[in-house]
Each structure stands twice: as structure tokens, then as C-alpha cells.
Amino acid sequence: xxxxxxxxxxxxxxxxxxxxxxxxxxxxxxxxxxxxxxxxxxxxxxxxxxxxxxxxxxxxxxxxxxxxxxxxxxxxxxxxxxxxxxxxxxxxxxxxxxxxxxxxxxxxxxxxxxxxxxxxxxxxxxxxxxxxxxxxxxxxxxxxxxxxxxxxxxxxxxxxxxxxxxxxxxxxxxxxxxxxxxxxxxxxxxxxxxxxxxxxxxxxxxxxxxxxxxxxxxxxxxxxxxxxxxxxxxxxxxxxxxxxxxxxxxxxxxxxxxxxxxxxxxxxxxxxxxxxxxxxxxxxxxxxxxxxxxxxxxxxxxxxxxxxxxxxxxxxxx
Amino acid sequence: xxxxxxxxxxxxxxxxxxxxxxxxxxxxxxxxxxxxxxxxxxxxxxxxxxxxxxxxxxxxxxxxxxxxxxxxxxxxxxxxxxxxxxxxxxxxxxxxxxxxxxxxxxxxxxxxxxxxxxxxxxxxxxxxxxxxxxxxxxxxxxxxxxxxxxxxxxxxxxxxxxxxxxxxxxxxxxxxxxxxxxxxxxxxxxxxxxxxxxxxxxxxxxxxxxxxxxxxxxxxxxxxxxxxxxxxxxxxxxxxxxxxxxxxxxxxxxxxxxxxxxxxxxxxxxxxxxxxxxxxxxxxxxxxxxxxxxxxxxxxxxxxxxxxxxxxxxxxxx
Numbered sequence: 001x002x003x004x005x006x007x008x009x010x011x012x013x014x015x016x017x018x019x020x021x022x023x024x025x026x027x028x029x030x031x032x033x034x035x036x037x038x039x040x041x042x043x044x045x046x047x048x049x050x051x052x053x054x055x056x057x058x059x060x061x062x063x064x065x066x067x068x069x070x071x072x073x074x075x076x077x078x079x080x081x082x083x084x085x086x087x088x089x090x091x092x093x094x095x096x097x098x099x100x101x102x103x104x105x106x107x108x109x110x111x112x113x114x115x116x117x118x119x120x121x122x123x124x125x126x127x128x129x130x131x132x133x134x135x136x137x138x139x140x141x142x143x144x145x146x147x148x149x150x151x152x153x154x155x156x157x158x159x160x161x162x163x164x165x166x167x168x169x170x171x172x173x174x175x176x177x178x179x180x181x182x183x184x185x186x187x188x189x190x191x192x193x194x195x196x197x198x199x200x201x202x203x204x205x206x207x208x209x210x211x212x213x214x215x216x217x218x219x220x221x222x223x224x225x226x227x228x229x230x231x232x233x234x235x236x237x238x239x240x241x242x243x244x245x246x247x248x249x250x251x252x253x254x255x256x257x258x259x260x261x262x263x264x265x266x267x268x269x270x271x272x273x274x275x276x277x278x279x280x281x282x283x284x285x286x287x288x289x290x291x292x293x294x295x296x297x298x299x300x301x302x303x304x305x306x307x308x309x310x311x312x313x314x315x316x317x318x
Numbered sequence: 319x320x321x322x323x324x325x326x327x328x329x330x331x332x333x334x335x336x337x338x339x340x341x342x343x344x345x346x347x348x349x350x351x352x353x354x355x356x357x358x359x360x361x362x363x364x365x366x367x368x369x370x371x372x373x374x375x376x377x378x379x380x381x382x383x384x385x386x387x388x389x390x391x392x393x394x395x396x397x398x399x400x401x402x403x404x405x406x407x408x409x410x411x412x413x414x415x416x417x418x419x420x421x422x423x424x425x426x427x428x429x430x431x432x433x434x435x436x437x438x439x440x441x442x443x444x445x446x447x448x449x450x451x452x453x454x455x456x457x458x459x460x461x462x463x464x465x466x467x468x469x470x471x472x473x474x475x476x477x478x479x480x481x482x483x484x485x486x487x488x489x490x491x492x493x494x495x496x497x498x499x500x501x502x503x504x505x506x507x508x509x510x511x512x513x514x515x516x517x518x519x520x521x522x523x524x525x526x527x528x529x530x531x532x533x534x535x536x537x538x539x540x541x542x543x544x545x546x547x548x549x550x551x552x553x554x555x556x557x558x559x560x561x562x563x564x565x566x567x568x569x570x571x572x573x574x575x576x577x578x579x580x581x582x583x584x585x586x587x588x589x590x591x592x593x594x595x596x597x598x599x600x601x602x603x604x605x606x607x608x609x610x611x612x613x614x615x616x617x618x619x620x621x622x623x624x625x626x627x628x629x630x631x632x633x634x635x636x
Contacts, residue, residue: 224625227625231621304550
């Protein structure tokens with residue numbers, strides 16, 4: 001028998017901060033990891049991948065099994081998507097080329113329903129999963145990643161041909177993959193609920209980092225921005241509840257504590273803004289607003305933040 | 319009889335864009351106008367006041383009856399306050415020195431209840447009025463003012479010892495003052511209602527000019543910022559209604575048209591932000607939020623905007 005269960009072949013689609021970090025960690029743990037890159041292919045093929053990690057120290061992967069075209073990649077059992085949600089629909093051709101039969105496609109992305117556009121373009125035999133990354137990490141430059149803190153990945157099944165028992169096994173396999181690389185990982189019974197809970201953090205901090213030009217420490221240090229963060233969090237919680245999800249009591253307060261214990265952090269949306277990349281507004285704002293409204297829940301502060309971000313992005317890219 | 323009714327002595331307290339513009343217009347119409355200045359006293363005493371007005375052309379007043387201390391001013395029948403609302407309580411000593419017996423103190427300011435802090439420090443014999451300026455004007459530098467468009471002043475009685483008939487007469491006198499200087503002016507029967515209606519414009523445009531770094535033309539040109547402006551306007555209208563005021567049907571739409579017909583305009587709050595002066599957040603945001611909430615009306619988008627502005631101001635002045 002082929003050892004796909006013991007040592008699956010892993011492909012990284014989109015080798016930015018997230019894809020690069022988890023890919024390097026898996027490769028260092030002995031997994032056979034293949035990295036798909038676009039603009040940074042030459043830099044990474046020549047100089048490798050470098051992670052400057054506060055918890056783990058300086059990690060280097062060189063040489064890197066780097067590819068500029070998915071056609072050249074071996075059949076991968078697991079495909080970890082670290083690209084931005086804004087390009088999900090465009091990833092289908094690459095995924096179809098790099099996927100082994102019955103491959104698991106794990107989207108390491110924030111936002112709601114981010115799997116849907118890609119799912120429609122993939123055969124049912126490919127399993128789509130969602131992964132939520134609790135991590136402070138950003139890309140410094142081509143192939144160079146700074147990992148400030150945390151790192152857990154929570155994995156949930158989205159869709160595919162697996163029955164209930166097979167879904168559980170697939171999710172457990174994914175969790176095992178990360179754990180084997182020394183990364184905290186848990187199975188999520190309800191992916192949609194987990195995505196809502198993650199939004200309780202992402203909606204305030206990502207957007208305010210751009211609108212106010214502020215990272216987590218100043219946002220937590222000022223009485224008014226704290227109240228604004230809290231009010232935005234409360235709206236997300238109300239949205240989640242309206243959509244039928246349970247939210248642990250005191251969840252927003254819990255996130256306040258987590259954030260205060262983090263190093264000063266600029267969320268990914270700020271980096272996207274700074275480098276004039278598209279912002280993940282559809283996944284993090286527009287879709288939750290539509291879904292909550294359909295469930296009878298208005299989120300006025302979030303809508304105001306979304307409109308502000310849309311204006312800022314149009315000017316930034318225009 | 320002294321000719322205070324025919325040609326009242328006018329004092330300008332705070333000779334910025336508003337005080338300077340209306341003071342120059344009144345002086346050119348033959349009124350005896352005296353200007354109180356602080357940091358810009360020398361510049362104006364030496365070089366006069368200059369208004370570059372799109373409707374009226376280049377207007378110069380030189381020499382100017384300029385004062386660095388209110389003690390040196392003659393007794394004024396009308397005191398026009400063009401200072402920022404943030405300093406209102408501090409103006410009482412100067413006003414008491416410059417006021418003739420029974421003087422009318424007209425606050426040419428935006429915001430809600432801006433008369434209250436000053437009122438408490440003045441004797442009942444002095445009449446306090448509110449004036450709402452519908453004008454696009456800003457200060458270019460010491461004694462130099464750019465007037466882009468519009469100019470109307472609406473005048474309403476706030477408080478003092480006058481009975482109903484005397485109030486009407488005082489307001490009409492104020493209206494006549496401006497009209498004699500070629501300025502459109504109207505009496506307001508209900509100052510509080512008029513201040514709410516003015517806020518329907520000020521709350522969105524002032525705040526968004528700072529948060530989004532955008533003047534009126536780009537704010538009106540973008541679909542998302544238009545929706546945000548409209549949503550903020552709707553909240554102000556709801557607040558006004560909750561406080562018992564009638565709002566004309568289609569008032570927000572009317573302001574959209576007015577704004578689209580204006581030249582591109584940076585609201586005063588943006589200039590304050592740019593020059594690191596205090597923002598008029600208490601008068602334009604905090605007070606309306608408190609008053610509306612007391613009337614059972616939440617204004618969540620306005621509150622979010624207010625929190626954002628408070629954060630930005632603290633960083634700007636800090």
C-alpha cells in the first residue's frame with residue numbers, strides 16, 4: 001500500500017505568510033511539501049524560504065520544492081490554500097492539476113463561505129475543508145516570513161463525497177498532519193460556526209487597522225477604540241446567533257484578553273492595504289452582512305466599517 | 319437716542335474663517351466692526367483681513383479695528399462668536415468685557431447645545447443666540463480667508479431675559495444685520511430643531527473628511543461612501559425625530575443635491591485635524607448621541623464614527 005495516510009504529499013497553493021509558514025513547518029517535520037508560487041518563484045527557488053519565528057527561532061527551508069506552474073507538481077494528497085480569498089475562484093485550474101485522486105483541499109483563510117466559489121469548480125471527489133489559523137504572522141518580503149506568536153489551525157469539513165464517518169476521519173487526518181509538525185490543531189464540528197467565531201476577531205481588528213492606521217496595541221490602549229472594537233464584536237456575536245450558532249458566554253471578553261496578551265500586531269488586511277493588494281472585504285464583511293441580514297440581523301457598525309473600507313480600497317487601488 | 323438699532327456696534331470674538339468672513343462683510347456694509355484676535359493679532363493689525371470670495375471677488379479690510387484684549391474693545395451691541403465650540407466656556411470673560419448692556423451674543427457654530435456652557439457664565443441680561451452658517455469657507459493663513467460658496471446665516475434665540483415678543487424682535491434685528499450686508503439670513507423659530515437639521519450635514523461630512531481623508535466630491539462620487547453618508551444622515555434624522563423635532567420629508571436627499579452642487583469642499587473638521595487643533599467632537603457627536611439616547615434612539619453608525627474620531631484626535635494631539 002502507498003503511504004498516503006502515514007506521509008501524505010502536501011501542496012501549498014499560495015506561498016505567502018500563511019502558506020509559507022505552515023509549509024515550512026510541515027517540511028521540517030519530514031513531510032514531502034511542494035510549493036506553488038507566482039511572482040516570488042525565482043526568489044524562493046534561489047534563496048529558499050525563511051521564517052523568523054519568535055516561538056521557534058530562525059527556520060530555513062532550502063532548497064525548496066518550488067513550482068511556478070501547477071502542471072509540474074506531483075499529485076498532492078493535501079492541498080493547503082494560503083492564497084487570498086479574493087482569488088479563490090481563479091485557483092481551481094491549479095488545484096485540479098495538483099490534486100491527487102480524492103485529495104483534500106484545505107482553505108487556510110478567514111471569512112464566511114470562502115469555500116463556495118471554489119467548490120463549484122471542483123469535482124465532488126475532491127474534499128474541501130476550511131482551516132482557521134490562530135496566528136500572528138506576516139510576509140516581510142519574497143520568501144521571508146515573520147512569525148510573531150501563536151499558530152494553531154482548526155480544521156473542519158466543508159463538502160465533498162465523504163459520508164459522516166469518512167468526514168471525521170479526513171478532518172482527523174488533517175489535524176494529525178499539523179500536530180505531527182508541532183502545531184496545535186483541533187477538529188471543528190461546525191465549520192460555519194467556527195468561521196463566525198473567527199470573525200469576532202477579524203471584523204474589528206482587520207478593518208480598524210486600515211481605517212485608523214493602528215495595530216492591536218494602540219487599539220487596545222485607547223478607551224474609544226476599545227469601545228468600538230467591543231461594539232463591533234458584539235454585532236458579530238449577534239449575527240452569529242441570528243444565524244443559529246451558539247457563541248460561548250464572554251467570548252468577546254475572551255478575545256480582548258487574547259489580544260492584550262499578543263505582541264503588537266498588524267492584521268493581514270493592513271499589509272494588503274499597504275502593498276496595494278485587494279482587501280478581503282467580500283469574505284470578511286460583505287458576506288457576513290448579507291447572511292446576517294437574511295437572518296433578520298442588522299449590523300450597522302460593521303456595515304459602516306465595510307463602506308469605509310470599500311471607499312479606501314477603491315482609492316488605494318484606483 | 320443712541321443709534322444701536324440703526325447701526326449697532328459689532329464685535330467679532332474669534333476671527334477665523336467664519337468670524338473673519340462675516341466681520342468683513344458687515345464692515346464693508348458700513349457697520350462699526352471690532353475684531354478680537356489672539357495669535358493672529360499682529361498679522362491682521364499690520365496687513366488687514368483678506369477674503370478671496372468666489373461669489374464676491376477679492377475683499378480687503380485694511381485697516382482693521384483689531385484687538386488683542388477684550389478690555390480694549392468698545393461696548394458691543396452684537397457679539398458674533400466665530401471661535402471653536404471647544405473653547406466656549408473660556409470665552410465668557412472676553413464676552414463680559416466687550417458686551418454693551420443688553421448685548422446679543424450670537425454663536426456662529428455647529429453642534430448641539432453649544433450655547434449651554436457659555437450661557438451659565440453670563441448674566442441673564444445678555445441675550446444668547448445661535449447662528450447656523452450655510453457656507454463653504456476656510457482660513458488659508460493669518461487674516462486670509464477663502465470663501466468658496468454659499469453664505470446664509472440662520473438666527474435663533476437661545477436664552478436671556480427677553481419675553482416672546484422681544485425675542486422675535488432681537489432675532490429680526492440679527493437677521494436684518496446680515497441682510498444689510500448682502501447676506502441671506504432667516505429667523506429660526508426653533509433653534510434646537512435647526513441645530514439638529516444642520517447636523518444632518520455636519521455629522522457625515524465632517525467626520526468622514528477626517529476618517530477617510532476625503533472632501534465632498536470624492537465622498538459623493540463613490541457608491542459606498544454615498545451609502546455611508548446617507549446611512550449616517552438617516553440616523554441623525556431619526557435622532558431629531560426622537561427628540562421631538564419635525565424633519566422635512568426628503569431632507570437627506572435635499573442635502574445630497576446641495577452638496578453635489580457645491581464646489582469640492584473640505585469641512586472645517588478636516589482643517590482642524592490638519593492643523594492639529596481640537597476637533598469639535600463634543601458639540602457635533604457626543605452631545606447628539608447623549609441626547610438621542612436619552613430619547614430612546616441609538617445611532618450606532620454615528621457612535622462608531624465618533625469613537626473613530628476620538629481615537630484619531632487623541633493620536634493627532636498626543
